[in-house]
Amino acid sequence: MSKRAECWVYGGIIGSTIHDCEKNLLYKAASLCEENGFKLCFFLCTKNISEELYDVLKQCGVKKVYFIKSGHARVSYNTQLEIIIPIIQKEQPEIILFPCTDSGRFISAYLSVKLQTGLTADCIQLEYDSGEGQLLQTRRVNMSEMVQVVTPNRRPQLATVLFQKVYESLLIDPSERLEIVEKEAPLEESSTPYSDLQVQCISKKYSFINKDIVLVGGAGLGSKSNFLQLYKLADLLSAGVGATRRAVDLGFAEKEQLIGMSGKIISSQICIEFGVSGASQHLIGIESCQNLYVVNKDEDAPICSCAQGIIVNDVNEVIQTLIHELSTI
């Protein structure tokens, strides 16, 4: 029997454990691999694979790990590419999936050029057509239109995937060992043509991943100090805090917090939007929330048409009242 074709998931630089973002992507990829007989491989750079990380990866259905060992915390994109390209050319994976993070977008775009293969951005649905041997990648064009893209002739098939909350857990054979391919990262060279993007992490406390309540702030809040009030409210509700593109551009929030087409998709039980007008790109990010509440001055804003409840009032006043009400309960 010929060697099983590989399906890769790019993890990038990872600390002691993987984020929910990569975990969800791995779950998704694992079910794809299970059905079609691929071997799920994970590519990462870290200091060493801790026991915790090893167990988590195994639980996610990973069979093989490509591991760049590096003494320092950051391995530049340039180095990652230099190491990853020869391995890809040798192993010939069928599919490589990337999370929609800065590094995922960056590496995927560079790889598509270096390997001269197709790349689909921001997929929300992945299926495999085993007859044709093609990955069916579905992405949104706008609010109501979807497009299904394939890469018929070139391999590997590259896709960045917007993550959604996945609940499934996998049946894993505990005796199975992970196959680990280790590569040592060279010492950092100084003349790198690729400039690194700063990767900033918001405090994990307010990360909206796997939270039941998410608060989203928009440009309507007016200033950064008003936006910071959301964190106070989030403390009371143990909620996550997200932001719109405009709020991120204005510097109210970090890029990590961006919700929408170019950021993350959330599927929390309750989502409360403060001062958000509701551009279609943002609505894509929140449409799978079960309950949507909106605080907005303008009752004709597009976001009001898809909300369960709308408070038509001054946003900052409402936040203060909410904080007051919730802290006195």
Added chain:
Amino acid sequence: MNAIVCVKYQKKNYIKCKVLGYPCQIGSQDLEAVKVACLLKSKYQGKITVISMGPERARKHLGLLYALGVDEIILLSDIVYAGSDTLVTSEILSKMISKLDHDFVLCGIKSDDSATGQVPLQISARLNYGYKEYAENRFEDFRLDSAKNKSVIVVGRCGSRTFPTLTEIKGANGKEVFSWSNQEIGKNNEDCGIAGSPTKVKKLYKEKDIDRKRGVFWVGKVDDSVKRMLKYSGLSLWGKEDMDVKKG
């Protein structure tokens, strides 16, 4: 300072911005990149070249950019380019860029229609340039010496509006949008357009519209509407001991 700005011509239903009160079918983010280039020009002098790959009908819309202070506009239009995906588009654009004199390349973050955001990255990968992202509030960080090594710079909103003067508008009137075709680029016809693109669109479909009930509006006093909202959503119970019961 010689800058190249890459802009995209989009379909009519994605119009998001106006130039001189005229609805302009150019990506709103790309237009911001043009404005940033014009701001830089007023500070450092130099030449701004706008390039665009698109159909012949984009000419009218691109011509408007002369009024903002752009020096040269080139429309790369060829029937063989129709249906190109990001990989092919970035190759054609980077070939075009390498033929023009420039210090750096400016791009918008992403287009309003397909919004992949891949082309600027792929251009920088092809030309081996650096890649930088600037959001609105960090625009002041931009200094000319930081662009000494050629780079692709992706801009967010530039914040300030530039209003062209009457003379500029008048001057823009007679200026011509230059045309390039595949002859200037010299790419094999088979490697362009749909035939040369590795990704193919299998199908395009509309999702069923989800009927959503119109929500409840709470208007009036703040405390009153907040209380009602808390009661309606059940949030007032949140964080209490019986939270798990409610969730279950």
